Amino acid sequence: MSAIKGRVVEVPQENGPAVKLWMSGDEFYVRYENLEGYTVVYDGKLGLFTYSVLVNGELVSSGVPISNPAPEGLKKHEREDPSVRQRKFELKYARMLPPITRTMDERPRTIGEQHGLLRGRLLHEGKIKGLTILVEFPDEKINVSAANISEMLNKTGYNEGGNFCSVRDYYLKMSNGKLDYTNEVVGPITLKKNKMYYHFNLFVEEAMDAVVGMGIDLSRFDSKGVGLIDALSFLYAGNAVYDGELHPHNSYIDLKFGDIKTYLYMLSNLGTSKDDLAIGTICHETGHLLCRFPDLYDYGRRDEDLVESAGLGLYCLMSVGDHLDDWKTPSPVCAYFRNLAGWCDNVVDLNKPGKYEAKHGDYRTVMKYTTDRANEYFLVENRSQMGLDRALPSSGLAVYHCDILGSNEWQEGSPSKHFQCALLQRDGSLHLERGLNYGDGTDLYKKVNGVALSYDTNPSSKIWDRSDSGFIISDISEPGEVISLVVGPVVSSDTVKGEANVSIAIPDNDVHGVSSSLNISEEGRASRIYLNLDISHSYISDLKVELISPSGKRAMIHNREGGGEGNLIKTYDSNSLPSLGDLVGSPINGEWSLTVADVAAIDKGVLNRWSIEIEKEASEMEVSKDMEPNELIPDNDPRGASVAMNLDKKGIVQRVVTMVDITHPFIGDLRVEILSPSGKTAIIHDRGGFDQDNLDKTYDSQINPELQAFVGQPAEGNWILRAMDLSRLDKGIINKWNMRVTYSG
Secondary structure, three states: OOOEEEEEEEEEEOOEEEEEEEEEEOOOOEEEEOOOOOEEEEEOOOOEEEEEEEEOOEEEEEEEEOOOOOOOOOOOOOOOOHHHHHHHHHHHHHHHOOOOOOOOOOOOOOOOOOOOOOOOOOOOOEEEEEEEEEEEEOOEOOOOOHHHHHHHHHOOOOOHHHOOOOHHHHHHHHOOOOEEEEEEEEEEEEOOOOHHHHHOOOOHHHHHHHHHHOOOOHHHHOOOOOOEOOOEEEEEOEOOOOOHHHOOEEEEOOOEEOOEEOOEEEEEEOEOOHHHOOOHHHHHHHHHHOOOOOOOOOOOOOOOOOOOOOOOHHHOOOOOHHHHHHHOOOOOOOHHHHHHOOOOOEEEEOOOOEEEEEEOOOOOEEEEEEOOOOOEEEEEEEOOOOHHHOOOOOOOEEEEEEEOOOOOOOOOOOOOOOOOEEEOOOOOOOHHHHOOOOOOOOOOEOOEEEEEEOOOOOOOOEOOOOOEOOOOEEEEOOOOOEEEEEEOOOOEEEEEEEEEEEEEEEOOOEEEEEEEEEEEOOOOEEEEEEEEEEEEEOOHHHEEEEEEOOOOOEEEEEEOOOOOOOOEEEEEEOOOOHHHHOOOOOEOOEEEEEEEEEOOOOOOEEEEEEEEEEEEEEOOEEEEEEEOOOEEEOOOEEEEEEEEEEEOOOOEEEEEEEEEEEEOOOHHHEEEEEEOOOOOEEEEEEOOOOOOOOEEEEEEOOOOHHHHHHOOOEOOEEEEEEEEEOOOOOOEEEEEEEEEEEEEO
16 A cells, blocks of 8 residues: 555554554554554554553553553654664565566566566456455444445446546556456455454455355466466455554465465455445555556665655655545556556657647557666656546646666665656655655646756756756646647747749749749748748649758749639748748758749749748857855845846846855845846745755746746846845855856847
8 A cells, every 4th residue: 555644543453442543654664653642552462552662773562551641751753763664664575575486477568677667477468357355354344235346346437436437447547448457356254353353463364265165266367377366355344454464555475275376465445334435545556466566655664765755746646646535536657657567559759859749648648758878768748637637736747757777765866866756846846855745736847938847957857867868848838638848959039031022924834934032141040931922823733832942952832732723822831831841940041042833834923922031040048157255144134235246148038047055044034135137126035944044045937936027138237146134133144146047149
């Protein structure tokens, strides 16, 4: 089951009433506190939750039930030593993976031994029939019919209780119809002991013995004919117990019944009524069970890492996205895993510059930008708040930085330790990496004019080794069914024009025709071309019209189209006419020629006039300057401290990136602003951060709206940084200031 952090749950006790506890953890490690903040553990001998004490770094029972007052001197919020947590995690995690064997039908259609997936055979395509066993206890019965549960698992168009769909429909949608996963539901079977007995004793073997005793033919669940049950699920009565063997989980068990053996299984709870039925956890565990998807959240104890982060947060089923909408509208399987599973038949190559459209819910498509490292690439996906994304905290375009050799345990973002699949959070906050939340409203790219992602932005498209991937995204449209974006280098442009008013007669039935020329004196290359024609002729399908650039490249504009229509008065655009588009990128300086020929008898005409408009490529330029003023900020003085920086480049600002490094023990006292040469002011810090110390931060006009005031303003002149301390007691120093201004000439 995906991680749960900081949730109050009701937990049963074998020898006492159910208790409400605060819990945090996952199927591998859980920590409980009572509502007063004391860490507690379940004492199997007493059958009760008790206050815990630390012994050699490990939490053990004090023997005092939590129904009693806390022992004198007991500390709140106690935690086990990281090495103890690591040991407990490793014991449970090892059970999740099947043993390595060459006899199993393991043929993952991927590159490399695991290619980012868990060890074990893949059952991610074809018709898979699973066995789901309903389990109840002498002290807690199932209050939902097997028919209701079967509908949740299998029914087409299922939406009972607010669920988005059935488990089967979910995987048909995610897999582009390639995985048709159904389940036969048997039971309920009643186990021999009360529920909390199975807190310490796994019930899988007892339940399987009962099922075999019912005469169920297990070979019907072996689609590959290899003697293994494809998919085995156990759903037990009542609320989940988030600890021990009842914690919802996915694992491996080796049991043999005649010629059939068990392999991987999942175990979860059903709730207390039909209204509790939810597909989220089952979809998540099925991702492990059939597809061998790893979790994309951070256990905080794996891969030599003891620091917890949020991984991919709510943006993937295999992170904590199964929690969305009370587990009833789970997040989609993200594009990263759909691509690894081979479910995406349509691969859009973003290495080719151009304008693209990302369609919401197009799960058969993956939009991919590859780097010069086979294991590392970027994916783009429309995650607007609709369909299965309706409960996401953010809406817009998602960009993932992927490396199949990474681990979502590694939040460092270093060349050697980084996420397997990282969401580039639009606000540059790294909240997911820092474990501050599982997602917020500023994570995804909404409408962006100009460059949204590049080597220089924050977040950036740098490869993990900090080199340039070359991936640039600009001009992103609003969230919606379709999000448009431009991939490739961005240049600003201006337009040059040429016109010829000629009134030249076009000879009838003469392949040589007539020619007219005009001269463009400006330098540069064409980024877009408009050609305007005005030709009088009684039968335009006799005509051929061709444009010739100064470099000699030719574009057929009109080739005897139009039937019996008269007169050719039309504007052609290089963005819509491929032959004219072939001239984009050509030098514009020199002679442009137009030829018009009438190649059939009878009709005559006149070339009245023609003109050309060319949008010229004009590269953006950048100026950067650093200062280390070490300027003292006076205490409680609204005049503050100011430093000036002169930029001597003429041009119009397209983007501003500024870094400030200020030492101050209480940044909630500070207001920091920047003034442009034209007199515009942007307040970049306004007494935020409360009692945090020091302000060392980068601001970007493409991310921070307050800097947008400078776009379109002159770049040349004095830029001023002013820092004011507006409360008593604390002083500070402006250590460093950097300005990086992108401008067009």
